[in-house]
Amino acid sequence: MRLWQTLQRAGRPFIGLVLVFLLGLILSPRDSSGMLIFLTAGNLSDILLQQAEIGLIALAMTFVIIGAGIDLSVGSVLAASASRAAVLLVRWTPELPLALHLAIAILGGLGVGAAVGALNGVVITRLGLQPFVMTLATMIGVRGATRWFTDNTNIDFGFGAAASSRFAAILSDKSLVITLWVVFAVIAHLVLTRTVYGRYLRAIGENERAAAYTGLPIRAVRIAAYTACGALAALAGLIHAARTHQGNPNDGVAYELDAIAAVVIGGTALAGGRGTIIGTVTGTIILGLLTNTLRLRMVDSNVELMIKAAIIILAVWLQRRDRAFPVSP
Amino acid sequence: MKSLLSFLLLAATLGLLTGCNPGATSDSPRYTVVFSQCNNAEPYRAAQNELMTRLWREQRDVQLVIMDAQQDSAKQIAQIETAIRTKPHLLIVAPNERAPLTDVMRRAMAAGIPTICLERDIAEPHYTTWIRADNREIGRLAGEFIVQQLTAKHGEPRGRIVELAGLKGVEAEINRKGGAHDVWEKYPKIEVVTEAVANWLQSTAKDRMTEILSAVPSIDVVYARNDPMAMGAYLAAREKGREKEMIFVGIDGLPGDAGGIAKVKEGMLAATFVYPLCVDRAVEIGNRILREPGFQPEKVYTMTSRLITKESLDAP
Numbered sequence: 001m002r003l004w005q006t007l008q009r010a011g012r013p014f015i016g017l018v019l020v021f022l023l024g025l026i027l028s029p030r031d032s033s034g035m036l037i038f039l040t041a042g043n044l045s046d047i048l049l050q051q052a053e054i055g056l057i058a059l060a061m062t063f064v065i066i067g068a069g070i071d072l073s074v075g076s077v078l079a080a081s082a083s084r085a086a087v088l089l090v091r092w093t094p095e096l097p098l099a100l101h102l103a104i105a106i107l108g109g110l111g112v113g114a115a116v117g118a119l120n121g122v123v124i125t126r127l128g129l130q131p132f133v134m135t136l137a138t139m140i141g142v143r144g145a146t147r148w149f150t151d152n153t154n155i156d157f158g159f160g161a162a163a164s165s166r167f168a169a170i171l172s173d174k175s176l177v178i179t180l181w182v183v184f185a186v187i188a189h190l191v192l193t194r195t196v197y198g199r200y201l202r203a204i205g206e207n208e209r210a211a212a213y214t215g216l217p218i219r220a221v222r223i224a225a226y227t228a229c230g231a232l233a234a235l236a237g238l239i240h241a242a243r244t245h246q247g248n249p250n251d252g253v254a255y256e257l258d259a260i261a262a263v264v265i266g267g268t269a270l271a272g273g274r275g276t277i278i279g280t281v282t283g284t285i286i287l288g289l290l291t292n293t294l295r296l297r298m299v300d301s302n303v304e305l306m307i308k309a310a311i312i313i314l315a316v317w318l319q320r321r322d323r324a325f326p327v328s329p
Numbered sequence: 330m331k332s333l334l335s336f337l338l339l340a341a342t343l344g345l346l347t348g349c350n351p352g353a354t355s356d357s358p359r360y361t362v363v364f365s366q367c368n369n370a371e372p373y374r375a376a377q378n379e380l381m382t383r384l385w386r387e388q389r390d391v392q393l394v395i396m397d398a399q400q401d402s403a404k405q406i407a408q409i410e411t412a413i414r415t416k417p418h419l420l421i422v423a424p425n426e427r428a429p430l431t432d433v434m435r436r437a438m439a440a441g442i443p444t445i446c447l448e449r450d451i452a453e454p455h456y457t458t459w460i461r462a463d464n465r466e467i468g469r470l471a472g473e474f475i476v477q478q479l480t481a482k483h484g485e486p487r488g489r490i491v492e493l494a495g496l497k498g499v500e501a502e503i504n505r506k507g508g509a510h511d512v513w514e515k516y517p518k519i520e521v522v523t524e525a526v527a528n529w530l531q532s533t534a535k536d537r538m539t540e541i542l543s544a545v546p547s548i549d550v551v552y553a554r555n556d557p558m559a560m561g562a563y564l565a566a567r568e569k570g571r572e573k574e575m576i577f578v579g580i581d582g583l584p585g586d587a588g589g590i591a592k593v594k595e596g597m598l599a600a601t602f603v604y605p606l607c608v609d610r611a612v613e614i615g616n617r618i619l620r621e622p623g624f625q626p627e628k629v630y631t632m633t634s635r636l637i638t639k640e641s642l643d644a645p
Contacts, residue, residue, distance in 0.1 A: 029415060046407075153497040154498040245452075298415075
């Protein structure tokens with residue numbers, strides 16, 4: 001019964017996915033042998049690769065939003081993690097085996113993200129700041145700190161045999177990046193649907209006061225969600241650094257909005273309490289398919305933004321209608 | 330039902346949009362040229378786009394598509410990745426940054442697409458040819474011009490300079506700065522008071538300059554690495570009534586009302602150095618790549634610059 005409800009809830013964005021995919025087929029140009037370019041394995045995997053950063057962030061963003069929060073700092077965290085890793089890889093030259101050096105750089109990046117996420121969570125739950133305000137503050141502050149630590153320069157990885165080039169080669173690998181996204185999506189889905197933590201999170205997002213009377217560990221649950229969000233944004237930052245072959249303190253601007261858009265298109269309610277990982281992944285892919293379809297047709301990139309906007313409105317409108325006619329139990 | 334309705338709406342919108350696209354016309358042109366532009370919002374880039382569009386239009390069998398990466402390297406990589414899938418006959422890339430674009434241009438070359446690197450370079454030479462402008466030389470010319478102006482003002486090469494930098498890590502920024510500093514090294518009394526990063530943008534430059542004017546009591550020269558930043562600095566100084574205290578030197582020298590040449594004519598900028606658009610040569614070489622099967626372009630073409638001052642404009 002639970003499964004049926006989950007599917008039903010996830011169903012709407014899933015239909016959207018099918019429709020957008022059909023649209024991609026219809027509008028796709030053909031290559032010289034008459035094959036639809038949209039449908040080639042290379043193109044479809046390009047889409048997953050290009051959406052993986054936003055996709056990873058959106059997973060944890062789903063948790064935060066289900067818990068009736070929001071995290072605006074993820075774009076800045078992405079840049080902080082990318083720059084931290086770049087500093088550790090390029091400016092720091094320890095006498096260490098390569099694998100250890102790489103591990104330290106990766107942990108350094110993830111650590112920055114988890115720390116910012118935990119800070120968000122602690123301040124929001126302990127000091128009672130609104131999530132929007134607190135994460136707006138860290139969005140600004142972390143951006144500033146990152147620019148300050150790097151002297152506002154981007155740090156090139158170079159193309160030699162150095163640790164940085166190895167890092168870039170490993171973490172920009174298409175299959176690895178896509179696998180990471182899939183693995184974390186499965187984990188997130190299981191945590192949300194099969195664990196006590198997931199149930200608590202939804203209960204808190206649905207009705208915080210009721211959750212408090214029931215004695216749920218509200219603070220711990222929320223702090224965990226924000227920490228996970230910071231850590232996943234940091235992971236996206238590592239991939240971003242590898243893919244762009246540098247750490248750039250100015251990257252990741254407005255990524256939080258793309259992630260939130262993916263979550264919203266996926267049917268998660270911004271008010272909290274309700275949402276699925278399947279929906280979020282679907283939402284992320286819908287955005288990727290649309291972008292790709294338009295780029296294959298060489299449509300102006302500003303038109304891309306307008307259509308994205310239309311999709312967001314359409315998706316939320318569908319959700320609203322969903323509420324007016326609730327599914328009977 | 331609702332889904333179907335929304336799909337139809339979406340399909341109709343997209344159909345309309347893509348229907349307007351020249352790619353959808355029935356008599357498809359023989360050649361497709363994709364120009365990946367790093368940021369349409371800069372005037373220099375807009376001038377490039379305009380000339381590029383005009384020159385390619387003269388070739389009736391060529392369809393030009395310009396993709397705007399909006400100063401986002403990750404976006405430019407993604408756009409080129411998708412362009413590679415459509416196998417254009419020629420790819421022209423004005424890279425947003427050196428390192429990020431290197432690998433994707435290698436992949437374009439590996440896919441057999443002739444690739445022209447326009448103006449800026451990338452970290453490794455993964456291009457058929459690179460049409461470049463010599464920023465080091467422009468930096469040196471600007472440095473020497475500033476030394477002359479300071480000598481004329483103070484009777485000796487001495488003075489206080491404020492620098493406004495473009496995007497860090499970009500070849501143009503490194504060499505426009507480096508060239509000038511090569512010159513100034515020899516003059517110990519020439520002092521760079523401060524350098525602010527304004528990412529090539531007039532609005533950012535104006536903000537940075539406003540801060541600098543509050544902190545720095547006397548300034549002789551503002552050396553901005555492009556004209557819009559020089560204009561931003563000029564506007565900030567004028568707001569504080571200090572525009573006569575210093576001179577403003579820019580680079581790019583674009584034509585048109587908003588371009589640097591007009592600003593020199595109006596006396597706002599003391600000088601600008603023409604930074605070649607590189608587009609005319611790119612179209613010329615690109616055309617030969619498309620039409621002459623055995624054509625082997627040189628690896629690098631260097632375009633030359635020109636000093637623009639009020640005197641040079643008044644001269645017949």
